[in-house]
Amino acid sequence: MPVMRWFVEWIVALAAFAMFALAPTPGTAQTSTTYTPPRTRDGQPDLQGIWQVLNTAAWDIQDHGASLGVPAGHGVVEGNEIPYTPAALAKKQENFKNRQTLDPENKCFLPGVPRVTYMPYPFQIVQQADRVTILHEYARVIRFIYMNGNPHPPGQIDWVMGDSRGRWEGNTLVVDVTHFNDETWFDRAGNFHSDALHVVERFTPTDRDHLLYEVTIEDPKVFTRPWKMSMPLYRRQEKDIELLEYECGAYLLKQEWDKTNSSLFNQR
């Protein structure tokens, strides 16, 4: 049955190609661009400046319609589907239902990675020879991305923002992030992860005023396979742009301090 054998081989080959071509592979080059960015004094691609997203991923990283205070938006997840395990999908739906009380952002906790990148606040990239530092206006969050030759420190460390180690692949800053806790979400719609989260971010300059931001998410406790987000980051053009402040925790405590029936203080 040569035709059948040919057909089976063809299917196998197609499947292998699909796995190779379509499955996101952390840390491999996925983006090509003809733009050559200027260099820093240390000879690195210069990504410095103040950047911000222009999308609705902070509310929901998947396709969503509008509701009060929530702008509709295209998702930033490639293919839109997030490959939750059945149990995890049930938890996501539970999270969505109870998002007002469960979303850690509502307690002003640090937002985690990559969520902090697509919150609606500007952030500044600062480069040194052995480190890229990202300063976020939101809650003055700082991300130190070390490129000093040190690997991730050993052990499972439960950090909110994880441990970030960077490297350059051509003009792309590739950041490997591990050592997360299980207490942050990806958005206000209840998309979540466990402490087994592994994030690989890629910042690729596509022209003077844009970075392509691609993220690969792996978490075998929650997802059946790795999945990807991607979105542009826009350079803020205002002449007087500077990071100001959004001290979330301070505003929240001040608002709730004298309430006799504060949900913030009573829910715990």
Place this chain on the structure above:
Amino acid sequence: MRQFIAVVIAALAAVLFMLPVTGRVVAGQAFYKPDTPKFPQARTWVAQRAKLPPYKAPRTPDGVPDLQGNWNGPVGGGNDDLEEHDYIDVTTPPQESYVSDPPDGKVPYTPWALARRNEIRAGLARGWPGETGQRLYGDPAALCLVGMPRSSFGAQQIVQTRGQVILLTANTYRVIPTDGRAHMNSGAKFFFGNSRGRWEGETLVVDVTGVNGETWIDSAGNFYGPNTRMIERWTRVEPNTIDYQITIEDPSLYTRPWTMTYPKRRAGTGPGANPGGTTAASAAAVVTSDPYAKEFWENTCIEGNFDNVLEIKNLGFKWFNAVTP
């Protein structure tokens, strides 16, 4: 029980301000005994500084003095009480005043503002002399609120880029533009104010307006207000020492401008508060042997301390609002 609560509150304020919640405990955090010798601050440093030979700092590629590196805060018990005092408790050793001007080392409050400061201090419930036992205000830093000028009392890393000086700790930062831009409108208020820097010879001069007055200058209720202006002067006076001066002006609170002065020593070269939350240690041996010693590691505040914040609220402490006449 009251004594226990007082110690808890005092320790909490000190710990939240000085220690990382995760990662390694910072070396050098101490609990002091009553016979601890008085820590030198402004008076001693001003006398030492007067004897230093002139120093010209190396320049950055942009031609301005190079202040970059890890710099410790002042020696001793930190800024529990910025005025001169004897031993108060285990976290508050005897210490000279941080105030170099006026010469008596006191904050030159107007009479009503001094009365307000003393009222706040009497309600700290820390077990300090002169307290009424009433719980009035806890140190805002214990609620994870930080602002000017207190952030510089801890250790900081200075990074300079073209047109900016950036001050980093493990969990907060300041970006100081030095490109000649104007201040924002004075109605815009921030915990860290609105900083504008310029270079005057060897000195980085930072003019800070737009502060909100909602944090304290120390943990003993010394305050500023929403109309206060602060002028910092950062000068490298030796290879491993920055002379830090901050002049605080507010005619509605003080009878005259006043100045605090202390040295910030390069981490690993001398005494002083360690970089909060970083693994970098003051002991040079540790810095060279641990490959992670110069990294900042995560130092959250409210995430790990929400129960403590709740406890402070449940003890009856009020929210501290900015003081205005």
